[in-house]
Amino acid sequence: MNFESKWTRVMGEAINVSVDQSGMAYLVNSDGRIFNHNGKRWRLWSGRATDIGVSPEGEFWITNKDDKIHRWIGGSSAARYKGEIGGWRLVKGRAQRIAMGPGKGNAYVVNKDGRIYNFRNNRWKRLPGKATDIGVGADNTLWVIGKNKERSGFGIYKFNHSTNKWSKIPGSGVRIDVDKDGNAWVATNKKKIYYHNGKKWIRQPGTATDIGVGADGTIWAIGTTKGRGGFFIYKKTTGPYTSQWASMSQGGLNWRQNVKFELV
Secondary structure, eight states: OOOOSOOEEEEEEESEEEEOTTSOEEEEOTTOEEEEEOSSSEEEEEEEOSEEEEOTTSOEEEEOTTOEEEEEESSOTTHHHHTOSOEEEEEEEEOSEEEEOSSTTOEEEEOTTOEEEEEETTEEEEEEEEOSEEEEOTTOOEEEEEEEEETTEEEEEEEETTTTEEEEEEEEESEEEEOTTSOEEEEOTTOEEEEEOSSSEEEEEEEOSEEEEOTTSOEEEEEEEEETTEEEEEEEOOOSSOOGGGGSOHHHHHBOTTOTTOBO
């Protein structure tokens, strides 16, 4: 996959972001307010949240400050106030981080204890291991940020649905999302951004506190410049040419010398 080498600032601030199949961002700001971008401006939704996940089909779920989980059921963003059919529906369970896979109601969550669950066929299924963040691609490829501390955050793992086991991927981070090809994007505790091309990590320009990837390849990032509603927002779209970063060597680009399995 090739990438443009620059980010474009989008007006507004936020703390968490998720991206739908058309490359439009859904986000939560520092006040818990929920917005999505329609290509021109931000649209405010009812309710408050701490994290948000949107599926390739555009279904979105949230977690709130009480760790409760809600899913949006049809209607306009004002439906809750107008009494229309539609609005937030409570889903049994508790979670702090959430990501949406393909298909109806295919939610993946991490609760306060780090336990990982997948919601399918109207019930939760516990997955092995523990995590601090979770990301899933349009092809249902699942990655997590684990709980084992490493230099740039916590260990990174990729799930094998066939064996029901995790594989440790060299590197570490604090926030993760997954693109349409099943490859991960990570922000580290040093706010650096990395993309995994299936073989190695490739450093990307800029810095971020959170990152979201759409099924169309559009990437949104919550930056590090603080504003009233969180941090500045940026986006970029996969481009027709190879980024300057892709030609650099693995050792010289994003790995600290003499330190194994560490993103820097």
